[in-house]
Amino acid sequence: MASSEATTIDAGGRELRVSNPSRVIFPATERTPEVTKLDVVQYYLAVGDGIMRALRERPTTLERWPKGVHEGIVVSTRERGGGGDAFFQKRVPRGAPEYLETARIAFPSGRFADEVCPTEIAVVGWCGQMGTITFHPWPVRRADVDHPDELRIDLDPQPGTDFADAVRVAATARELLSDLGYVGFPKTSGGRGVHIYVRIEPRWSFTDVRHAAIAFGRELERRLPGEVTTKWWKEERGEKIFVDYNQNARDRTIASAYSIRPKPGAPVSAPVQWDELRAIAPEDFTVSTMPARFAEVGDLHAAIDDVAHDLTPLLDMYEKDEAGDMPYPPDYPKMPGEPKRVQPSRDTDRKKDAEASDSEPDAD
Template sequence: MATSEAITIDAGGRELRVSNPDRVIFPATERTAAVSKLDVVRYYLSVDDGILRALRNRPTTLERWPKGVHEGIVVSTRERGGGDAFFQKRIPRGAPDYVETARIAFPSGRFADEVCPTEIAVVGWAAQMGTITFHPWPVRRDDVDHPDELRIDLDPQPGTDFTDAVRVAACARELLADLGYVGFPKTSGGRGVHIYVRIEPRWTFTDVRHAAIAFGRELERRLPGEVTTKWWKEERGERIFVDYNQNARDRTIASAYSIRPKPGAPVSAPVDWDELPHVAPEDFTVGSMPARFAEVGDKHAAIDDVAHDLTPLLDLYEKDEAGDMPYPPDYPKMPGEPKRVQPSRDTDRARD
């Protein structure tokens, strides 16, 4: 594959070198033009205030696709490494001296120094390194053990779609109002909807996860048959899954304005509550978002104006006799957690 000479561009007052700027990262589709590496870098610079509001001072995992998002690319997973695309949790060697870090602890007890964006040049540098998606922790670098954000992830299961997630989001908005909370929705960049709520950094990851469980269970009660908090896929059915484990330590959600590794280069787009029912995920791409951002600014501009008390949701959790729910399978056994045996395996054991 032919490569082009490196160029230097301005990134918030710093000179940023972009190697192979013409490399195609996203091939053209019927609806979108091809997206080059330089296009990706310039996209992130164009939404500077928005992406920094989502990432500033947060330890951030980098989802890197240095060869581009093409058919046949292999993605490394927690279980299988060695892929062409991968998640980088530790700062890469040779990072510029202006790239700062935050030390975080994994559930295993191990530590890592993760990239902690403090200025737009860091975002541009990460994009030049092949980062497509940014996965910030829900904490700030000055206190990495107490989240300042509750994240509600509405994940459509097979048989449901974005329209169903939007309908559930409307109910979530009513629940937030009943709790006295202000939520900020965004498209996931796929079929889902994410809602962020700023909270006071007083609670542990376990507490925030319990609050997400309580929120999901209340949505189940308000929308019976449409919402589920069941961890095992066999039990979810054709419903919207409230993924409470996205609030567990070392679980992250693609940030606002992050590009998603899907055809057409869609992005996770902050939206107003009132416009959410009238948009589609494919409306927001690397090609379209800069103009929208220039026209309407950051729809999450007020997200830091107030931090909420998590007590009402924690009270709901304590009143629920169902107790805790399973953690992801790679976690150590957690206090109060029920057994992790999948329902299908329980049935097999009963037969034996």
């Protein structure tokens, strides 16, 4: 099929035109076949109920790789700036169909943006047609964009640790959730990590939910000393699983369930059952394998909206902890109650205190 050709497919009852359907988005690997642009769109349609449960009515940032996931592709980031071949799009792309709806969100800077707000599977398919690989939904619904309805626990392996370590920590996280009376829904990250989502009542601010995540992470540190860290600075984390509490800050998002990740083999972020975590590998779930699994087991997050939990127990834990708040990401304005946001190795005040302490005689 010539690259200039196009095809039209059914997307939830709407006609969706896919241009350059044979464009290779993911080259073949030893374990996986090549994945074309049409394959990406058809994948999202095949897991339609699941991806819509993850995205429906949520402001969503698009991670677009229109040229495909190939060696040498340059990715635009906050640090590097724009101009890359792949990029994160927070505002609605040009040429959006009339059925695409939006949600207005506010960034920490105070600026606003109208983001894609999926309300039907055709929107997801169109985003795929526009080169979207990964969907990054906010933890809010369009009706109330200032009060999250989702607590997100991100178990992120640091150098020297791997997926098996994250799974071991997830087992303790499951026990902690049970102690709190919460129901958690785990998924693979599409890489080495594990994500756990907890539906909460949309009563609390982003700051409150972030504090709850800090409290959850600190309790995991206490239960698994030497295996878990909430340290923000990489130089302090060591070979541990990092609980990335800042994924709950405003304008921080996690790849949704069923999202494709831009890695060789086209892996996807897969909802899983708690008891199967120890028996799987992240690479088991790809664009090629997930449709059959979805057809067999359905959406393992189907019950996530059944109960919305009270965040008060975690907020009480946070308030009782004398350690207080922790640093925000570097691009945030200084936040109320935040400690000094300085990398420890560059903290001149800390160095002076250490030098003064070293010069003092030991107490008898």
